[in-house]
Amino acid sequence: MGKSTSSLLFICNHLIIRVVSLPFPFPFRAFTSYHYCSTFRENAKTPYQNQNQLLKSVRDHCKSRTFKNLHHALGLFDTMLHMHPLPSIVDFTQLLGAIARMKHYSVVITLIRKFWIKSCEMGKSTPSLLFICNRLIIRVSVPFRAFTSYHYCSTTRENAKTPYQNRNQLLKSVRDHCKSGTFKNLDHALGLFDIMLHMHPLPFIGDFTLLLGAIARMKHYSVVVTLTKRMESFGISPNVYTLTVLINCFCHLNRVDFGFSIIATILKLGYQPNHITLTTLVKGLCLKGNISGAVRLVEEMENKGYEPDAYTCGTIVNGLCKIGQTGVAIRLLRKLEKGNFEQNVVLYSMIIDSLCKDKLVTVALNLLSEMMSKGIQPNVVTYSCVIQGLCNFGRWREAATLLNEMLQRKIMPNVRTFNILVDTLCKEGMLMEAKExxxxxxxxxxxxxxxxxxxxxxxxxxxxxxxxxxxxxxxxxxxxxxxxxxxxxxxxxxxxxxxxxxxxxxxxxxxxxxxxx
CATH class of the missing domain: 1.25.40.10 (Tetratricopeptide repeat domain)
Structure with missing residues (x-):
């Protein structure tokens, strides 16, 4: 019929992809006869003679989103899948992410299955492979339920028995890693999460919450959202603390609206939002620049009997300072002084820093004196902010005096403090002093x-x-x-x-x- 081999390969690949409803493992190997594989490997050499050249092209297409169509991306994926050695997991993840952005989610799921089969054929160890596939799923934000077949889940449960034969030993290890923040990387945390998810009986929700909180502190917010959905698919009900972690992640993802919707879930589950939950929403509104909304929320909290703490007020003060509303921040500080709130060095430092950035260094120095007169001792951050403000106006002698005061108070300067001084002295042409x-x-x-x-x-x-x-x-x-x-x-x-x-x-x-x- 004269059909070109490359076009035929794309058509065949397209047929395989489209039959995603078949149970896993789809008999892809039955289709990949010696003739097909050898022909594809032969064609994989062109038009890219050099493996690095092809991978660079894949990365460029992924970043610029310039794939001609789905077939173009599928052709590159299959070429990569037949390379020896296999390309980095990062390259596969980028390409799958690009296909997911094209909204071909079922295709992504099938490609991950193909990656699984290929890796098994190449003798990849099952635990490592589970982590890799898990990472692929998380990175491209594909619903996990679509991928979890009997084969995958039973394999995971089998491997969940190792390396921790003792359930308590594993959970203690998880808690220790969460508290100390000593996970090697995201994969390490994800591996422990999967093992916990397939334990019988399931661990306490508090252990899952600890792990989700640790992953959130690693700034993998979208991963936490995906993992929470996975927990729900296993019938694990979140508690108010789990949902607070989820709200925090939505806020960092600039979706405060989703954060507020979680409040309805909290009430539906029979819980009451606590001041930590509401403070998280206050922080989310501040991150979005909606300070007036944050202030209104605090007022509503007070009306409903939730007493905002120093952290809640500090969040609003920080938000006000970031948008240049230092005067409003000072008025809030005065209001806090009249109430039962205990002022702390963090609150004062934020306002002092904002005053310095507003070129009101003298006002900042007065606030520093007022703070000290109230028995609140400045820390290295407070001093560094004022030193920066003084140096910005060429008042480096006063800055040097402040540095000496720091040392007399046994407050050690940090790298930022020294950098401010070195930079100022260099700009003043005082290179000898800067070198000292x-x-x-x-x-x-x-x-x-x-x-x-x-x-x-x-x-x-x-x-x-x-x-x-x-x-x-x-x-x-x-x-x-x-x-x-x-x-x-x-x-x-x-x-x-x-x-x-x-x-x-x-x-x-x-x-x-x-x-x-």
């Missing part, structure tokens, strides 16, 4: 970071001391602190101003070759 602060920093056991080195490099460039700038740049590399785009840009700018264009071009090409972006 740099040395003092090292003597106190504080490692300089990119900001420190970039400030010094910039200082030398401003004084046309390019040799010293390059020397600092090289020291930065030797100390294991990788230069970023700012480091290169400062040096390139320095060379251009010194009319040393060849060196500027050399650095520009080096920057491009190292993919510093």
């Amino acid at each position: 602060v740099f040395e003092e920093m090292i003597q106190r056991g504080i490692d300089p970071d990119k900001v420190t080195y970039n400030s010094l490099i910039d200082g030398y460039c401003l004084q046309n001391q390019m040799d010293e700038a390059v020397k600092t740049f090289n020291t930065m590399v030797e100390k294991g602190c990788s230069p970023d785009v700012f480091s290169y840009s400062i040096l390139i700018n320095g060379y251009c101003k010194s009319k040393i264009i060849d060196e500027a071009m050399r650095l520009f090409h080096e920057m491009s070759n190292k993919e510093v972006i």
Whole structure:
């Protein structure tokens, strides 16, 4: 009939994908005869002779969403599936995510099954493979129930017996990891979650909540949402604390509306939202910039008998400061003083920082004095904010006095405090003094970071001391602190101003070759 092989392969692949309703495992191997596989592997060599070239193309298409159609993406997936060795899990995840964004969810599920079969044929260990497939499902936000066949679930239950033969031992390990935040990575946490999910009887909901909270602290908010749905599919009812974690995740995903809808779920389950739940919603409204909504919510909380605590008020103060409403934040602070709320250093530090950013450094200094007169001791954050404000206005002598005061009070400066001083001194052209602060920093056991080195490099460039700038740049590399785009840009700018264009071009090409972006 004259059909081209590549078109025929896409048609066959399309037929396989469309039969997603068949029970897993779909007999894909029955279709993948020697002839088909060998023909595909042969065709997989073109049009990409180089594996890296193909994978780069896949990444580019995924990022720019420039696939011609579904067939284009499927062709690349099958080519990757027949590579030896298999590409990284990250590359498969990116491609599956791109197909999910095209709303071909059933296709994604089938492709994950194909990945499972291929990995089993290549002798991948089952526990590792379970984690990989779990990661694929989570990353592309595909409903887990669509993938959980009898084969998958029974295999997981079998593997759930190891490496923890003792149920209590595993749960204790989960609690310890959650409290100390010592999970190796997301996969480690997901693996423990899956083992817990297939225990008989199921663990207490509190243990699941602890684990979800830990994953949320790792900032994998969408993962927590997906895991909560999985718990529900296993008949596990969340409690008010689980739902509070879920609200927090929705708020960080900029879906406060979903967070409010969870309140209805809490009431439906017979629970009462506590002040932590409501404070989480206050924080979500503040993150979205809806400070007036947050204030109204606090007022409603008070009317219904929920007493907002210092953390709730601190959340609103922080939100007000972030949108430049420092005056309103100070009025709220005065209101708190009249009430039974205990002011703390965090509240004052947020307002002092905002005042400094509003160029009201003198007012900030007065508030610092007032704070100390009330017996509230400033910390390194408070001092750093004021030092930054003073330095921004060239009042570096007052900043130095404040630094000495810090040291007398046994408050150790941190890397940010030193960076502020180094940057200011460099901008003032006081390179010797900046170098002394740099040395003092090292003597106190504080490692300089990119900001420190970039400030010094910039200082030398401003004084046309390019040799010293390059020397600092090289020291930065030797100390294991990788230069970023700012480091290169400062040096390139320095060379251009010194009319040393060849060196500027050399650095520009080096920057491009190292993919510093």
